[in-house]
Amino acid sequence: MFLKAKKVDISTGGPLVALLNEKDAALLDLNPLDRIEIKKGKHKLTVAIDITDKEIKKGHIGLLKEALKKFPIKKGEKLKVKVSETPHSIELIKKKLDGQELKKSEIDEIIKDIVENDLTEIELTYFVSASYRNGLTNKETEYLTKAIIKHGGRLKLKNKIIVDKHCTGGLPNNRTTMLVVPIVAAAGLTIPKTSSRAITSAAGTADVMETLCNVCFPIPKVKEIVKKTNACIVWGGAINLASADDKLIKVRHPLRLDPEGMLLSSILAKKAAVNSTHVLIDIPIGKTMKVKTKKEGKRLKRKFKVLGKSLGMKMKVMISNGSQPIGKGIGSNLEARDILYILTKDKRAPKDLENKAIYMSILILKMVGIKSAKKRVKEILNLGLANAKFREIIKAQGGNPKVKPEDLKLGKYKFEVKATRSGKISSIDNKRIAKIARVAGCPESNESGLYLEIRLRQKIKRNQLLFTIYSESKEKLKYAKSFVKNTIKIQ
Amino acid sequence: MFLKAKKVDISTGGPLVALLNEKDAALLDLNPLDRIEIKKGKHKLTVAIDITDKEIKKGHIGLLKEALKKFPIKKGEKLKVKVSETPHSIELIKKKLDGQELKKSEIDEIIKDIVENDLTEIELTYFVSASYRNGLTNKETEYLTKAIIKHGGRLKLKNKIIVDKHCTGGLPNNRTTMLVVPIVAAAGLTIPKTSSRAITSAAGTADVMETLCNVCFPIPKVKEIVKKTNACIVWGGAINLASADDKLIKVRHPLRLDPEGMLLSSILAKKAAVNSTHVLIDIPIGKTMKVKTKKEGKRLKRKFKVLGKSLGMKMKVMISNGSQPIGKGIGSNLEARDILYILTKDKRAPKDLENKAIYMSILILKMVGIKSAKKRVKEILNLGLANAKFREIIKAQGGNPKVKPEDLKLGKYKFEVKATRSGKISSIDNKRIAKIARVAGCPESNESGLYLEIRLRQKIKRNQLLFTIYSESKEKLKYAKSFVKNTIKIQ
Numbered sequence: 001m002f003l004k005a006k007k008v009d010i011s012t013g014g015p016l017v018a019l020l021n022e023k024d025a026a027l028l029d030l031n032p033l034d035r036i037e038i039k040k041g042k043h044k045l046t047v048a049i050d051i052t053d054k055e056i057k058k059g060h061i062g063l064l065k066e067a068l069k070k071f072p073i074k075k076g077e078k079l080k081v082k083v084s085e086t087p088h089s090i091e092l093i094k095k096k097l098d099g100q101e102l103k104k105s106e107i108d109e110i111i112k113d114i115v116e117n118d119l120t121e122i123e124l125t126y127f128v129s130a131s132y133r134n135g136l137t138n139k140e141t142e143y144l145t146k147a148i149i150k151h152g153g154r155l156k157l158k159n160k161i162i163v164d165k166h167c168t169g170g171l172p173n174n175r176t177t178m179l180v181v182p183i184v185a186a187a188g189l190t191i192p193k194t195s196s197r198a199i200t201s202a203a204g205t206a207d208v209m210e211t212l213c214n215v216c217f218p219i220p221k222v223k224e225i226v227k228k229t230n231a232c233i234v235w236g237g238a239i240n241l242a243s244a245d246d247k248l249i250k251v252r253h254p255l256r257l258d259p260e261g262m263l264l265s266s267i268l269a270k271k272a273a274v275n276s277t278h279v280l281i282d283i284p285i286g287k288t289m290k291v292k293t294k295k296e297g298k299r300l301k302r303k304f305k306v307l308g309k310s311l312g313m314k315m316k317v318m319i320s321n322g323s324q325p326i327g328k329g330i331g332s333n334l335e336a337r338d339i340l341y342i343l344t345k346d347k348r349a350p351k352d353l354e355n356k357a358i359y360m361s362i363l364i365l366k367m368v369g370i371k372s373a374k375k376r377v378k379e380i381l382n383l384g385l386a387n388a389k390f391r392e393i394i395k396a397q398g399g400n401p402k403v404k405p406e407d408l409k410l411g412k413y414k415f416e417v418k419a420t421r422s423g424k425i426s427s428i429d430n431k432r433i434a435k436i437a438r439v440a441g442c443p444e445s446n447e448s449g450l451y452l453e454i455r456l457r458q459k460i461k462r463n464q465l466l467f468t469i470y471s472e473s474k475e476k477l478k479y480a481k482s483f484v485k486n487t488i489k490i491q
Numbered sequence: 492m493f494l495k496a497k498k499v500d501i502s503t504g505g506p507l508v509a510l511l512n513e514k515d516a517a518l519l520d521l522n523p524l525d526r527i528e529i530k531k532g533k534h535k536l537t538v539a540i541d542i543t544d545k546e547i548k549k550g551h552i553g554l555l556k557e558a559l560k561k562f563p564i565k566k567g568e569k570l571k572v573k574v575s576e577t578p579h580s581i582e583l584i585k586k587k588l589d590g591q592e593l594k595k596s597e598i599d600e601i602i603k604d605i606v607e608n609d610l611t612e613i614e615l616t617y618f619v620s621a622s623y624r625n626g627l628t629n630k631e632t633e634y635l636t637k638a639i640i641k642h643g644g645r646l647k648l649k650n651k652i653i654v655d656k657h658c659t660g661g662l663p664n665n666r667t668t669m670l671v672v673p674i675v676a677a678a679g680l681t682i683p684k685t686s687s688r689a690i691t692s693a694a695g696t697a698d699v700m701e702t703l704c705n706v707c708f709p710i711p712k713v714k715e716i717v718k719k720t721n722a723c724i725v726w727g728g729a730i731n732l733a734s735a736d737d738k739l740i741k742v743r744h745p746l747r748l749d750p751e752g753m754l755l756s757s758i759l760a761k762k763a764a765v766n767s768t769h770v771l772i773d774i775p776i777g778k779t780m781k782v783k784t785k786k787e788g789k790r791l792k793r794k795f796k797v798l799g800k801s802l803g804m805k806m807k808v809m810i811s812n813g814s815q816p817i818g819k820g821i822g823s824n825l826e827a828r829d830i831l832y833i834l835t836k837d838k839r840a841p842k843d844l845e846n847k848a849i850y851m852s853i854l855i856l857k858m859v860g861i862k863s864a865k866k867r868v869k870e871i872l873n874l875g876l877a878n879a880k881f882r883e884i885i886k887a888q889g890g891n892p893k894v895k896p897e898d899l900k901l902g903k904y905k906f907e908v909k910a911t912r913s914g915k916i917s918s919i920d921n922k923r924i925a926k927i928a929r930v931a932g933c934p935e936s937n938e939s940g941l942y943l944e945i946r947l948r949q950k951i952k953r954n955q956l957l958f959t960i961y962s963e964s965k966e967k968l969k970y971a972k973s974f975v976k977n978t979i980k981i982q
Binding site: 008009010011019023026027029031032033052054055086090093094097099120121122123125126129130132133134250251253254255256257438439444 | 499500501502510514517518520522523524543545546556577581584585588590611612613614616617620621623624625741742744745746747748929930935
């Protein structure tokens with residue numbers, strides 16, 4: 001069948017889709033989400049279809065943006081259309097949904113089809129459901145991770161030892177990466193760190209680093225930065241290390257599903273893609289965190305170790321205290337300021353963040369067999385070597401190496417939250433802290449956020465300052481204030 | 492936030508969706524598939540969002556067709572947009588996915604949200620996955636059925652006894668409805684039959700009936716026809732008895748999932764919606780059928796009985812032979828012709844279809860307690876009462892009651908398939924028979940299809956005619972010929 005091509009100015013966010021008129025679909029015996037092959041000369045593409053009674057007239061075919069990118073057309077030109085087999089990976093997804101274990105080649109086929117946009121979001125959803133409900137075995141998790149690595153981008157560094165770190169997240173500030181990276185790089189180790197942006201938090205490491213320099217680079221430029229400085233702190237999304245993973249995350253979002261195997265593979269595929277040999281994983285646990293109990297933390301730790309081993313990585317997993325934010329500032333500029341305070345030995349430096357970063361750096365140095373690790377790390381920090389390395393990285397990433405904490409502006413509207421009674425701080429709700437910062441403008445506005453003045457179990461007086469909210473917008477500040485109640489409890 | 496409204500000329504096929512620019516989505520802290528509430532004066536609507544970087548500029552909002560239908564806008568007018576809670580039914584879907592049983596009120600809430608287009612297709616897919624993988628208990632199936640009935644259309648007939656029949660399908664021709672309905676209606680029973688169109692078959696009962704009269708009526712007109720003639724044979728899709736079911740079927744299609752509970756509820760909700768009190772279910776079993784073994788058939792039979800009982804229906808379930816087509820014609824006109832042959836006692840009448848319809852009619856008469864059912868059914872057929880009743884129904888549905896088999900034209904292109912050797916017919920592949928008919932033009936073309944000249948276990952000579960393919964198009968006939976091989980096996 002020949003159909004006249006038409007451009008449809010809509011994006012699916014991934015899957016390749018064309019619109020057919022219901023009459024043409026009937027002639028080809030097609031249902032919504034079936035596949036067709038479109039052909040023009042030697043150029044072929046397989047797309048899923050959706051069916052319409054009006055938008056596309058009989059005799060026409062509408063290509064949506066993703067399909068147009070792979071198959072450019074002139075308006076009105078004729079395309080040959082024929083029924084196509086559904087991808088074999090759909091059978092494999094069905095197999096997993098039926099409770100059967102998938103083989104290496106089978107998982108590889110599913111991930112390949114995801115990366116090439118050959119599966120619709122409904123089909124991806126079935127894969128997530130199957131992986132969630134039936135679980136992924138250790139082997140399946142390994143295959144999934146390897147497939148994501150194989151079909152994603154790679155940094156291809158040739159160093160024998162490459163170290164890396166990752167935190168399972170959820171803790172406000174906790175910006176250890178921006179200290180650990182310069183410390184271990186100053187110790188002579190290579191650490192090509194890719195970080196994420198905020199998803200549910202006030203800021204991601206990539207957002208905070210971006211207040212000081214660029215974080216979006218193509219792969220060759222990242223390699224150049226790493227060669228020059230032993231390190232980098234860049235946004236992983238820009239180098240597309242795991243595109244299958246990003247697509248799966250989109251359909252996991254509506255039900256907020258985190259199938260464990262997918263969570264693990266998502267993290268370690270990105271480490272493997274930068275050729276990491278030694279990886280430190282931090283799992284903060286706490287009541288308002290993703291991982292709530294020590295038992296859950298230990299279970300996850302074992303899973304990480306099994307997967308790490310199968311990928312040939314040396315791995316250390318630490319379970320840390322996630323009962324309150326680490327650091328004082330929450331929001332991009334406020335968090336970057338904390339980092340600069342620590343590196344420059346400013347008296348405003350948050351000790352908890354500094355100590356955690358020191359502890360993690362020691363663990364990494366020990367992993368690769370460096371002796372007197374503790375002494376070494378303290379020296380690096382105290383002698384200003386970490387500060388110098390950090391500014392070297394900022395410069396390599398196009399920022400101002402002479403940046404001072406005062407250069408990082410805060411929102412002109414602020415609100416001080418004070419204790420309504422005297423007592424002892426009994427709990428800090430991490431989720432609410434993040435919510436207040438987000439409503440105040442994070443992560444889009446660097447100048448927004450909040451500055452925490454107290455710590456758990458600290459004794460306070462009535463009217464003592466608990467935290468200050470900063471915002472660029474009067475309206476947002478007002479809205480943020482409405483979330484203050486119950487964030488910090490006093491007993 | 493206020494955004495300028497824009498119409499987006501695309502249909503989602505159900506869910507209410509609006510497009511936001513990524514910058515506005517970020518300001519509201521929204522991810523794809525999150526919900527917003529749009530407001531204009533007192534008019535409010537909750538929609539899911541998708542995020543774009545180009546199609547919709549910052550400061551604008553694009554409403555897709557389904558949303559526009561419920562919320563008409565003028566181009567450029569300002570709408571108030573705020574973040575909305577996700578529907579509670581998403582939590583319930585997650586609960587089911589986690590393996591927990593759902594309560595009556597919970598299933599009702601999910602179905603209500605489906606009917607009101609408050610759930611996206613990804614969320615529907617999770618519901619289907621959960622129902623497939625974990626199964627629906629008998630209670631859940633009952634609640635699902637009742638919810639579909641409650642949130643669908645109803646015929647509201649007041650007769651004390653209303654009979655109905657249903658076949659689980661998959662057998663070519665097998666057009667028993669068009670005989671059973673006039674027979675039992677002529678016996679004085681009320682049978683408001685709603686039928687489906689072809690999905691994977693050559694023709695559905697609604698398609699075949701449509702060659703003789705109209706089958707699409709609004710509910711009040713269907714009631715009128717039933718009052719006048721005791722019966723009707725109309726297309727169920729036109730009266731929208733189970734819209735939740737239609738939406739679930741769309742997302743079941745890509746993996747061809749038939750969660751048993753959904754299959755059962757889909758069938759019986761439509762019976763309950765026409766107030767059926769006595770229902771006969773036919774489950775044909777065979778190697779090329781959906782239900783393959785007697786064991787599976789019996790299992791399904793028990794499930795039907797349990798669900799029927801919970802809906803207060805009297806139910807008879809028969810397991811029949813599905814090893815070959817019932818009737819000779821396959822395709823709308825060819826099947827309608829078989830019916831007219833039988834009703835007019837023409838010598839070309841296919842005996843197998845006639846006998847099956849007689850058997851089923853007797854079962855229905857017995858179910859409602861009519862004595863000498865067998866004698867009665869035979870009389871009704873032999874004295875021409877069924878023929879008269881059928882033509883009364885055709886007339887009430889706007890057709891020509893004097894229609895003759897010769898009025899039903901066949902495609903001018905035909906091809907005779909002959910035996911390549913002598914022997915005994917050892918198998919007939921129902922799926923291939925349907926495929927050939929569909930490729931020849933069914934169900935869109937009434938005149939296309941095939942006419943079967945042989946039966947299983949029949950002895951045949953070399954070159955003896957097996958079947959004739961009819962098509963309106965030379966090209967389609969050629970294409971249909973390519974599927975002939977292995978359809979009928981001779982031993």
